Amino acid sequence: MALKTETMVLNMGPQHPSTHGVLRLELEIEGELILSVKPHIGYLHRCFEKHAEAMTYPQVIPYTDRLDYLAAMGNNFGYVIAVEKLLGIQIPERVEYIRVIMAELQRIASHLVAIATNGADIGALTPFLYLFRDREYILTLFEMTCGARMLYNYMWIGGLSHDIHPDFVRKTKEFINHFRPTVTELNNLLTFNKIFIERTANVGILPLDTAINFGASGPVLRGSGLPFDVRREDPYSIYNRFDFEIPTGKGLVGTVGDCWDRYYVRVLEMEQSVRIIEQAIDNIPEGDVQSAIPKRIKPPKGTVYARVENPRGELGYFIISDGNINPFRVKVRAPSFVNLEVMGELCKGHLVADVIAILGSLDIVLGEIDR
Amino acid sequence: MGLLDKEFSDGNIVIAKVDDLMNWARLSSIWQLGFGLACCAIEMMATSASHYDFDRFGVIPRNTPRQADAIIISGTVTLKMATRIKRLYEQMPDPKYIISMGSCANCGGPYWEHGYHVLKGIDRVIPVDVYVPGCPPRPEALLEGLLKLQEKIRNESLRKKIA
Amino acid sequence: MKNPEEIFKLLKKEFSEIILDLDKETPTESIILVDPMQITKIGKFLRENEELKFDSLMVLSGVDDANGTKTKDEDGSDMISGGTLSVYYHLHSTVLKHKITLKVSTQRENPQVESVYNVWRTSDWHEREAFDLFGIIFLNHPDLRRILMPYDWEAGYPLRKDYKNPEFYKGMKVPY
Numbered sequence: 001m002a003l004k005t006e007t008m009v010l011n012m013g014p015q016h017p018s019t020h021g022v023l024r025l026e027l028e029i030e031g032e033l034i035l036s037v038k039p040h041i042g043y044l045h046r047c048f049e050k051h052a053e054a055m056t057y058p059q060v061i062p063y064t065d066r067l068d069y070l071a072a073m074g075n076n077f078g079y080v081i082a083v084e085k086l087l088g089i090q091i092p093e094r095v096e097y098i099r100v101i102m103a104e105l106q107r108i109a110s111h112l113v114a115i116a117t118n119g120a121d122i123g124a125l126t127p128f129l130y131l132f133r134d135r136e137y138i139l140t141l142f143e144m145t146c147g148a149r150m151l152y153n154y155m156w157i158g159g160l161s162h163d164i165h166p167d168f169v170r171k172t173k174e175f176i177n178h179f180r181p182t183v184t185e186l187n188n189l190l191t192f193n194k195i196f197i198e199r200t201a202n203v204g205i206l207p208l209d210t211a212i213n214f215g216a217s218g219p220v221l222r223g224s225g226l227p228f229d230v231r232r233e234d235p236y237s238i239y240n241r242f243d244f245e246i247p248t249g250k251g252l253v254g255t256v257g258d259c260w261d262r263y264y265v266r267v268l269e270m271e272q273s274v275r276i277i278e279q280a281i282d283n284i285p286e287g288d289v290q291s292a293i294p295k296r297i298k299p300p301k302g303t304v305y306a307r308v309e310n311p312r313g314e315l316g317y318f319i320i321s322d323g324n325i326n327p328f329r330v331k332v333r334a335p336s337f338v339n340l341e342v343m344g345e346l347c348k349g350h351l352v353a354d355v356i357a358i359l360g361s362l363d364i365v366l367g368e369i370d371r
Numbered sequence: 372m373g374l375l376d377k378e379f380s381d382g383n384i385v386i387a388k389v390d391d392l393m394n395w396a397r398l399s400s401i402w403q404l405g406f407g408l409a410c411c412a413i414e415m416m417a418t419s420a421s422h423y424d425f426d427r428f429g430v431i432p433r434n435t436p437r438q439a440d441a442i443i444i445s446g447t448v449t450l451k452m453a454t455r456i457k458r459l460y461e462q463m464p465d466p467k468y469i470i471s472m473g474s475c476a477n478c479g480g481p482y483w484e485h486g487y488h489v490l491k492g493i494d495r496v497i498p499v500d501v502y503v504p505g506c507p508p509r510p511e512a513l514l515e516g517l518l519k520l521q522e523k524i525r526n527e528s529l530r531k532k533i534a
Numbered sequence: 535m536k537n538p539e540e541i542f543k544l545l546k547k548e549f550s551e552i553i554l555d556l557d558k559e560t561p562t563e564s565i566i567l568v569d570p571m572q573i574t575k576i577g578k579f580l581r582e583n584e585e586l587k588f589d590s591l592m593v594l595s596g597v598d599d600a601n602g603t604k605t606k607d608e609d610g611s612d613m614i615s616g617g618t619l620s621v622y623y624h625l626h627s628t629v630l631k632h633k634i635t636l637k638v639s640t641q642r643e644n645p646q647v648e649s650v651y652n653v654w655r656t657s658d659w660h661e662r663e664a665f666d667l668f669g670i671i672f673l674n675h676p677d678l679r680r681i682l683m684p685y686d687w688e689a690g691y692p693l694r695k696d697y698k699n700p701e702f703y704k705g706m707k708v709p710y
Contacts, residue, residue: 014455015406017434022408022452042682043452044409045488049667049693054485062481069410113413132420139417150413150507212589212628215656228628303563305624305635307592318595318622331595333624341659367409370449370682450703451684483710487692487699488683491710 007035010352014043018121018356021366025343025359029352037347037355039340044370052330057083057297058157060330065151067332068368070113073106073142074310075368076155081236082306082317083157086299094287095159096238101172101280102142102154103308104273108179109138110311111266118263118360119190122199122353127190134182137175144168158293164284172281176274183271191267200263201254204346204358208257214345215338218313219269220362223249223262230309242279244272259361266363298325312336312363334368390528397440397466398429398524401517404439404459405432409446411473411507418510428517436462441520443513444499447475447482448490460497468524470516471499474506481506535632538564541586548579563635570621570638570647574674577653580625580634588625588634591654595622596664600695602642614696619645619670640670649675667693 013024022043028035048067052060064079065072077099084091116131139149144165146154154161165171190196206216211224221228227246231239247268249261299321307316313335322328339362346358387395407415419425419432433439436459448456460467471493474480479491493499500523503516536544542556545566552575555567568576580588602617623636640647649672650657661672662681669691672678680687689700699708 014452015404015436015459017405017432021412022406042680042684043449043455044447045449045451045682046409046447046482047486047488047692050487051482051485053693066410066481069413113416129421132417133422136417136422149509151410213655215590215592215654226628233631303565303622303635305563305593314592316593316624318593318624320597329595329597331593331597331622333593337659338656341656450706450708453706454704479710487697487708490706491708495706 005030012355018359020117020359020364023340023359023364023366023369025355027347027352027355032351032353034347034350034352034355037344039343041337041340041366041369044366046367046371048332048371049330052327054326056325057299057327060327061156062151062153065153066367067334067371068310068312068315068336068365069150070365071106071110071311072151073102073154074110074308074315076152077103077237078306078308078310078315078317080155080157081308082304082319083297083299085306086302086304086319086321087157087294087297089158089292089294091158092287092289092292093238093285095289095292097280097284098160098164098289099155100237100239100242101277101284102145104276104280105138105141105172107273107311108270109135111270112138114266114311114363115186115190115263118357118363119196121356121360122196124190124193124196127186130182130185130189134179137178141168141171141175144171156290156293157297159291160289163289169281169284172277176278179270179274183267186267191264197253197260199354199357200259200361202258203254203350203354204259204361205255206257206262206342206346210342210345211257214342216313216342217338218309218311218335219262219265220313220339220342222247223265223361224257225249230307230314234307236306236308242276244276247272259357262361262363296325298323307333310335312365312368313339315368332368332371334371336362336364336366337369337371340364340369393529394525394527398521400429401441401468401520402433402439403430404436404442404463405434406442406459407445408448408452409473409475411445411476414507414510415443415445415472415513418513423510423514425514425517428514428521430517436460437464439463440466441468441470443470443472444476444493445472447480448493448496449488450490451488453490453493453496456493457496466527468501468520469493469497469499470501470503470513470520472503472513472516473508474504477502477504535630536585537632538566538634541632541634542566544583544585545576545579549576552576557637565622565635565637568636568638570640572648573623573636573638574648574650574653576636577623577650581653585630586632587627587629590626590628591650591656591660592624592626592633593622594624594650594657594660594664596620596668596670596693597622598642598668598694599639611698612696614642614694617642619668621647621664621670623650645670646673647671648673651675667691669694 010027014022024040026038064075112131112135116128120128208224229246301323316333318331320329482489557565597620602614618639620639666680
């Protein structure tokens with residue numbers, strides 16, 4: 001007689017230390033084996049799009065901060081670029097340079113958290129403490145510039161809220177000198193750690209065609225081997241002036257597109273960000289950062305879709321203007337929202353413990369998934 | 372604190388009121404329920420990381436509500452999440468304390484007017500002991516909030532719960 | 535690499551009776567207007583044609599056009615009847631590097647659009663979101679449920695311009 005077996009449904013979250021916030025995963029399991037994963041989102045739905053319709057264009061900027069709260073500068077960047085496209089205004093060189101430096105510093109800070117939590121979730125708590133130390137360094141630089149640690153409201157339409165501090169350039173160079181060795185330290189501590197490799201290599205393999213069909217972007221797509229970066233594909237701001245590489249997953253310790261590849265792409269990207277900052281920091285031209293800010297922001301009728309490369313991937317803002325002082329519709333193409341969709345595909349056939357490794361390697365932020 | 376004042380000369384015996392002893396024990400090892408909601412959770416993480424070191428006040432994250440003493444409501448509470456938070460709160464053993472961290476948890480924060488899915492203040496669902504203002508509060512502010520909570524616990528009595 | 539006019543011409547040649555219009559009025563983007571009941575067919579063509587190869591759907595956004603007749607409710611809030619809801623598709627080709635925007639409009643009273651789930655898998659959650667926030671029904675979507683709002687939310691579709699928030703949800707007061 002055949003033994004009758006039943007599958008079990010296991011709820012992970014919304015209160016779970018490794019779901020990076022308030023994500024709920026409904027796992028259907030047979031023993032330890034995962035048959036299907038259904039993510040349930042919306043536990044942090046803060047009605048961004050409704051707010052954007054009720055606010056004037058500059059008033060939306062603080063709300064964009066709170067979408068992807070680990071990369072607030074990048075969110076500001078995307079939104080102001082979209083509105084500037086709609087207005088058709090020229091930005092002073094100095095502003096462009098400072099924006100790029102800030103966005104790249106933010107990318108490092110964000111990847112540090114991504115790597116730290118990825119490690120901490122699967123048991124490596126020590127790198128977490130080291131990386132948060134370095135993150136504090138960057139936050140100090142931001143704080144020196146605009147007074148806030150996390151949510152900056154720094155980039156304004158046509159300019160910046162504050163000019164950089166006189167000490168900023170020196171401090172940033174100090175940071176770069178301090179940061180270069182920490183990447184080596186990180187590699188020794190976590191990247192090539194035997195246990196870490198065992199947990200992440202050959203786990204959660206995402207084939208390239210699936211990644212494209214699911215619309216994945218950022219390190220998730222690049223981990224699968226496609227050097228797709230909005231900074232290179234569709235250059236915005238002044239990114240075409242800088243020399244940087246686009247790291248992709250090579251399957252160094254496992255298969256192309258596994259968790260380790262996605263993780264390692266982030267490590268390499270931090271080094272590239274440092275390169276961009278180095279090229280930009282000495283060439284900041286003189287000027288006034290607020291000279292191009294329009295007095296009254298009332299874009300003409302039209303639609304615009306502008307995208308930037310945020311640490312988590314392609315962040316797009318779709319804005320419809322009806323000629324009023326507030327946007328008619330703002331839709332955010334949040335990279336994590338799209339990247340999380342592949343979760344179901346990645347987890348099939350893995351063990352419950354691998355879910356955490358996979359989720360960590362996707363590096364989601366619930367603030368922008370739920371908006 | 373007055374707990375270790377009354378000491379016999381040989382050093383092995385300490386006399387204290389039960390109230391003081393219990394309160395001292397409780398306030399020096401507040402285990403918080405380890406879960407984050409939104410932006411403030413990142414500052415909460417930063418607080419427990421190397422730079423600010425929450426651990427020196429005896430705060431360590433405990434991942435099950437059944438063994439936690441305090442919840443730090445770190446971020447925006449939505450209607451969908453509020454019912455879950457209430458359930459978590461009900462699972463915790465007494466005495467339990469709530470720190471409401473950040474403007475969103477205090478009163479809805481920037482989402483107070485148009486937030487059709489945002490609960491305007493966690494105190495509409497569960498009782499709050501300490502409110503920490505800020506959007507997000509700095510780690511120092513959270514530490515201050517914790518010290519205020521400790522102050523509150525210090526003045527409690529076993530016979531009558533103040534908090 | 536093709537510009538929107540060339541893509542439009544190509545589409546016009548292939549589907550002479552379906553493609554509605556090319557909207558060049560907007561200063562920033564040209565938009566191709568499409569019949570909501572033919573979007574799957576056109577999507578498949580755009581994806582598979584050798585000269586187009588739109589393999590990536592960047593974003594799918596629902597929009598309440600609010601172009602119906604506005605009336606006042608007895609308590610002073612806006613009511614909209616008639617008019618349209620729209621869906622915008624922003625496409626991109628990772629191979630050929632060109633972009634295009636499609637738009638479909640559907641009746642506000644009975645908003646139905648064909649799903650592009652089978653063309654671009656990424657549209658799954660985007661379509662659920664548009665259903666959740668605007669009430670646009672995507673035909674042939676395998677799992678059209680609410681995604682951001684609670685599953686038992688009964689007060690309507692929040693991003694419609696005439697949405698009214700309820701006083702209470704499960705005993706919790708909602709307004710400030």
